[in-house]
Amino acid sequence: MKAITIWQPWANLLPLDIKQYETRSWETSYRGPIAIHAAARPVQKVLKECFPKDEDKAMLFAAIHKYLKEYRTAREVLDLLSNFPTGSVVAVANLVGCQKIIAPFGDRPQCFGNTPFIRLANGDTYTPDDVELALGDWTPGRYAWEFSDMKAITPIQAKGKQGLWEWEGGGLNV
Numbered sequence: 001m002k003a004i005t006i007w008q009p010w011a012n013l014l015p016l017d018i019k020q021y022e023t024r025s026w027e028t029s030y031r032g033p034i035a036i037h038a039a040a041r042p043v044q045k046v047l048k049e050c051f052p053k054d055e056d057k058a059m060l061f062a063a064i065h066k067y068l069k070e071y072r073t074a075r076e077v078l079d080l081l082s083n084f085p086t087g088s089v090v091a092v093a094n095l096v097g098c099q100k101i102i103a104p105f106g107d108r109p110q111c112f113g114n115t116p117f118i119r120l121a122n123g124d125t126y127t128p129d130d131v132e133l134a135l136g137d138w139t140p141g142r143y144a145w146e147f148s149d150m151k152a153i154t155p156i157q158a159k160g161k162q163g164l165w166e167w168e169g170g171g172l173n174v
Contacts, residue, residue, distance in 0.1 A: 023137050034094065038084065038085055042082075043084060063131040087157060090152065092153060093151065099126075101140050101143065
């Protein structure tokens, strides 16, 4: 089965149905079953690199919080995210699309209130909401990977790779 390695917490936010698209700098023509592998990089390190300012983290937590209502504080959300497994396949899905992001907008794509969009294969457009904006890099020229039938699985340890790679474990069906 093909696999893609994604940093946490993004990898687990896909099967939680909080994140709908994975944004990448490259496209793929592959369509079909795919394993979602959580990179070994610790969540705390990822959040520090991707959201260096407290106000950036606050926007991320606010966006996620509307889906995780049982967690009342940013600390509780951070604890949840920090406990997501790393170095493991955490979900399986079908990769059904890879759409180019085409709308120009400011120099801070993660900032709320901007309206980038992608053109879908059928000619329609998709405008990411605040959650998608906080959880991806929607810079024009990048690609939004679209999944269907996303299912969380019991984490299976695996060493990830860059790009699409073959995962031999599990024999799981989507």
